[in-house]
Amino acid sequence: MARARRSRPTGVVTVLKRARRLPLCPLAAVFFAATASLPAQTVPPQPIAPPPVTSTTHSESGLSESKAPMTKDQAAELFRSVDEILAFVAKDSHLKASRPVKRKLLTRDQVQRDLRSKMSEDEGAKRLERSELVLKKFGLLDRDFALKPFLLSLLTEQVAAYYDPKTRTVNMLDWVKPDEQKSVLAHELTHAVQDDRVHLEKWGTPGPTDISKNVGDDNRHIQLDEASTARESVTEGQAMAVFVDYELKDLGKTLADSPEIGDRMREMASDTAGSPILARAPLLLQESLLFPYGAGLGFEQQLLQSGGVDVAFAGALDRPPGSSHEILHAQDYLAKTPVPVLTMPDIHGLLDKDWDPYDVGVMGELDVRIITELFGGQQMAGPLAVAWNGGIYFAAQNRNAAPAVKQTPASIGTIYYSQWKNRDSARSFLKIYAGALARKYSALKKVDLPNGDEDHLLYSTSEGDVWLSLEDTGVFISEGYDRAMAKQLEAKYREAQGRGPLMQAGSQMPQHELTMGFRSLLPGIGVPRAVIDATHRLVQ
Known part of the structure; x- marks a missing residue:
């Protein structure tokens, strides 16, 4: 059943992240590895017999989708834009772009094939199954809900350009108009400069992944488990801030000097009417998917206003928050207020x-x-x-x-x-x-x-x-x-x-949280299209 649009005083919530241990990004994190098995291309691929006329359709996400693959010239122009956009990202975030970024153009079939592959991997599938049973026991999912096939449909609907830190490759889609992918690239290339500073693959999963067997393990998991909620909210929130700045650049505005835009955007991002599959998703999946983007943007916006660009970007990467509480209450993060454990x-x-x-x-x-x-x-x-x-x-x-x-x-x-x-x-x-x-x-x-x-x-x-x-x-x-x-x-x-003990906000003692832990089981696919649509509607 579609849910009515809701406004949240503290921002929007995103999906599940115990899956960097399992597969799923709009729900939060399975996407980064989604196409790691595909060979990276450093030159534009040859088009597949482009037709004489290219017609487009407006997708449910707000992106214009081409009925035919983009041409060789379009692909070349899109590939060239990566370096220009990367320079904008580095300037906007004050994070250095010290290494080249590979670029790859994917077909819809390649994306769907790799999503299925990642969600069927033995380790990931087992973790997803374990998380599903616990979430159903707590009543967060209905007992008869088929999680895996729903996630595959949801991720396929929401996929956009995405960055893979394992291969340092930005993956683009050959069925979306090149001009409409550029703002998405600003978001994804923010992950590339973050990767230069903290090496995202390791930074995002600092805690244990084994099953706890004794009281020592129990407390080690509670105090040192992966920082999926908070750390992903930092990386996605920063990428959203740059994404918004890129959209506003022709207007001479930024998120820092136009905070009302960020506030309105977070409210709009909670409207799932333009994404049919997301609209009928359980509340858990809607919240888990959108939290890192909406609440993460709100967190970064408060840091920008309180300490400027360096505090919001390099500062948050070097001293990451450790809980969803700090993301929802950035003032506690800034004040280093202890979070109860x-x-x-x-x-x-x-x-x-x-x-x-x-x-x-x-x-x-x-x-x-x-x-x-x-x-x-x-x-x-x-x-x-x-x-x-x-x-x-x-x-x-x-x-x-x-x-x-x-x-x-x-x-x-x-x-x-x-x-x-x-x-x-x-x-x-x-x-x-x-x-x-x-x-x-x-x-x-x-x-x-x-x-x-x-x-x-x-x-x-x-x-x-x-x-x-x-x-x-x-x-x-x-x-x-x-x-x-x-x-x-x-x-x-x-x-x-x-x-x-009490965990100090920003200490290297991240927590695994029930709902967001599920997110890490998902493959990383980049910013959900529901969020892209909200931004386009607001800025244009």
Whole structure:
């Protein structure tokens, strides 16, 4: 179902990024490697029998698509423009372009073939499957939603020119008019100058990718996992800033001196009406796809206004933020305000006999915003997300589940512990989460408790017990474990808090966040066409 356009006070949200570990860019990150297997071309390719007349269609994304491949002359002119645009990018960002950039022209079939290949790779496919089960267990995706084929359709619709840091190649499309690809090149070539400074492939994935096996691993993942949300928001936000400046150059304006343009653009980018597949995507995918571009642009805009170009570009690359909270609240990043990181207790002694560790990470402010909007509506999402004060989750798979059941969320048990800035917000979140349980479980039944109250809730389901408990400002939620086990787990989680370290904003301690972690499983395809369309509508 298409969603109505929504305005967000803190910017738009983008997609999933646990997949740089899996494949998907508009959702956030699978695209950078999408065409790594194709040989780079350093000269324009020969056209495929260009027809005497070239007709065009206006795509759903706002780009004009040619019904025939571009001609040899068009390709040569587009290839030549790369160096000119790269010079503009370097001047606009104050980042040096110290190495040449290869350029490649791709057909639609090549792009689709490579997307399928990347999303079918053994390691990536397994990670995507694991993320899908956890997201469905939390209710962020419907149980019957077929994620992989939908992602392939979505990425194919949204693909535009994109930069591959592995081969230092900018990939262009032979079915899109050359003039309309140039502004997209300004975005993608920003990644090239970023690559010169920090080597994006390594910089974007600094944390562990293995499965956590003990409490030491658990806390290492929580504190040192990949910085997919924050770091991708920096790279895409910077690229969006240059993209906007390139679009405005003939008007003599920039994002820095026309901040209202960035504000309007972020609002327009949330309108998915021009992208039919994106419009009917689950809220999780819409938010995950657009967050690095919209919220990232907002983050960079605040840095530009507070410290200028060098702070916004080189400064953010050299001292990257570590969480979605800092992207949404750039003032906390600039002030180096500590971001709360909760501590994982040692629960392996309780669980490992019957449960295999499956996933562990941070449930950050962005995750809370998405969950609250999905379960409780948009009006509740903003205020509750701001009241979030730290959250972690753990997922395990039942060792005794039948092979067929292990392919479903029914085999997964989850724990989610969160802290809040006040008790009222904590209680509101507990109620919203409890109210959505009927959407996830077909055989849900509330269990009456002796001396029960609204802060302690127990439900029975076909997939095991669900226990929700509020103490002080901490909410504990267990799904899939029996009540006795849940009570033991809760005691360990509550006892462990207060002893964990606080992550300093900008320190080299990035977090893996549930929803944005999914993004890293996707192949990097560049700026989504929905964002390009929003910019063209605004500037032209």
